[in-house]
Structures are given as structure tokens and as C-alpha cells.
Amino acid sequence: MTNVTEALAQMRRPGLLIRAARLGQSGYDRNRDLKRITQGEALLIPERALPRLMDLEAELEYSRKTHDSAYLPSRHVATLTALMAEARALFARGPVAV
Numbered sequence: 001m002t003n004v005t006e007a008l009a010q011m012r013r014p015g016l017l018i019r020a021a022r023l024g025q026s027g028y029d030r031n032r033d034l035k036r037i038t039q040g041e042a043l044l045i046p047e048r049a050l051p052r053l054m055d056l057e058a059e060l061e062y063s064r065k066t067h068d069s070a071y072l073p074s075r076h077v078a079t080l081t082a083l084m085a086e087a088r089a090l091f092a093r094g095p096v097a098v
Helices: 002-010 015-027 030-037 046-065 073-092
Strands: none
């Protein structure tokens, strides 16, 4: 979990994206949203979901920074929302090796 913790701590994103993702957490439904964000991948536990979400978010961040015309801010917010919610669920369970 240390690598995940360090990677999350080092993430720097625009404040507007972070605020939107925080607001989205109240409506986050893991069963509905995680499947949609990961395009149907079966990620049953946060330990498996977090690395995948971090990869997806990194791709979105790259698209944002390079002004890719396919970049969707709504997808970025949804991915950050899921990333925050899954991290919270993982850390609430205590120390786990990822």
C-alpha cells in the first residue's frame, strides 16, 4: 500500500477537477460507476481497482495536458471520483499490501 499511498500523495491536479471529484463522491455507487469507468472490468476489491484507476487517470491527465481533442473532462472527474472513493475504502480497512 505504500506505493499507492506515495503515488496518491504526489498527484497534482487542478483545483477545479479535485473539487468536482470530491463533490461527486456523495453520489458514487461502486457497483454502477466502477464498471462504467473501467469499461466492464471486474475489479471486485479496492486493491485491484486502485492501480487500474490510477492508470486510467494518468492517461486522462496526459490527454488534458496535451490538449487532446478526445479529452472529456466529465470522464476525468468520474475517474478521479472513483479513485478517491476506492482509496478511501482501502485506507479505511487498514494496512494492506498492494
